[in-house]
Amino acid sequence: MSHVSLSSIQAHTNNSFQQISLVRDSLMSQDNSGTSSEPNECRGGAATSNSTDPKAAEAALTAALHDAVRSGDIAAAKDLIIHKGAKEDSLDSQGRTPMIIAALNRDVAMVKMLGHGHDAFAYLADNSGTTPLMIAAKNNDIEMAKAFWPLGGRKGLQDNNGWTAMHFAAEQGSAEMLRALSMSPTKYALRNCDGSTPLDLAASGGHVEAVALILEICKKKLKKKDFSLQNTNLAGRTPLHSAVVAGSVEAVEFLYEAEPLALNIPDKNGDTPLNSAASRGDLKLTELLLSYGGDRDLPDNKGETPLTKASRGGFDDVANLVGRYQQTKANNPPYTSRSKSGNILGRIFRRS
Structure with a gap:
């Protein structure tokens, strides 16, 4: 209409x-008796025809x-x-504003009309703490996200579970959305209820471009406490460990290069990245982590080493590799990620 x-x-x-x-009268006329909307004292008050x-x-x-x-x-x-x-800030039963509804519908034109050039409550969240900008990030809708910039779409807000728009973008693996959202390192130090940063989520999804971009954004902060790549989530995993679990060789390369000291940090189960790779039968990652100096003798909380894990899992090729590998501190990685990182970042920054 x-x-x-x-x-x-x-x-x-x-x-x-x-x-x-x-x-009021018209709303109250919807009863079972089908009474009219004429003033009636039986409705519990004075006549309301003029109120x-x-x-x-x-x-x-x-x-x-x-x-x-x-x-x-x-x-x-x-x-x-x-x-x-x-x-414009009216809420439905789930605490959603018209702006949130428009974002859910991916209706950029409606968002722009509701904003009409100024802050139109674009930062208001629903009952779950979700803002319109978070919805845009979940949907990887860059046009929608950019529509919120002049409307007060605050990027560092966290929902009820501690997720920011950057968390959602990282989970989706969208380097383009991350770049559009924020190039400020401080936004990437925020942790959700699982203790995960956007980098943790990008790594756990094996999203190489997102990992490379976040490392580039935060590279000058990585030695600071809040940004340290030795920090873990609530499962005790570093970003490097999460990338191993995801099976992403390239992400592991980038993360090891950025912080070699994360190599042998165990998670809450006592598993190191090498333990996890071996238990999954990942021959390529097992070889890579051994070449970096991953400790093949470190047991998990049950006393199992990478060798016993691989053997128990029936991964004979991995077990043979771990068993014959000569551990030295001077092992050189078979390849480096520096040129790959440059190529990937070049692709990201050429887009837009």
Whole structure:
């Protein structure tokens, strides 16, 4: 529809009225007896034909605005806001604003109309703490994310589980979204309820481009406590360990190069990255970690070493490799990630 009148707001009732002052009466007319909306003392008060219930009127406006936004009807939503007084920060039962609904619908045009050039509550979160910008990051919708920049879409806000927009983008593996969201290192030190940073999530997904970009953004901060690559999540895993579990050779290369001291840090089960690679039968990663100096003799909490884990799993090729490998501190990696890192970062920064 191109225009919403007062009668369309009251279309949720069984009768159609021309005056907003009768909103309460029209809403109350939807009972089982089918009584009319004429003033009636039995309804629990004085006659209301010339009065308005503000809460009912506001509820009707809110419902109409949210319906218009859901249906993508920009003209109707605009009319309700400008001419009828519907509020842009009105909430539904899940705490969602019109802006959140528009973001869920991936309706950039609606977002821009709701913003109309200024802060339009784009930072307000729903009951789960999710903001419109987080939704854009989850959907990897860069056009939507950029639409929030002038509207107060704050990038460092965390939802009820501690996730930021950067966490969602990293989980998706979108280096392009991460670059669009923030090139500020401080945003990447925030941890969610699992103790994971955006880098942890990128590594656990084996997302090489996202890992490379975050390392580049944070490279001058990596020796600081909050940014240390020796830090672990609540499972006791470093980003390097998470990349091993994901089976990503390239991500492991980047992370080892950035912090070699994370190589033999065990998780809460006592597993080192090498233990994890061997237990999964990952021959290539096992060889790479051994070449870096991964300790083949470190047992987990149950006393199992990489060799026993590989043997128990039936990974004979891995067990043979670990068994015959001559451990030295001077082992040189078979290849380096420096040129690869440059190529990947070049691809990322050429986009946009």
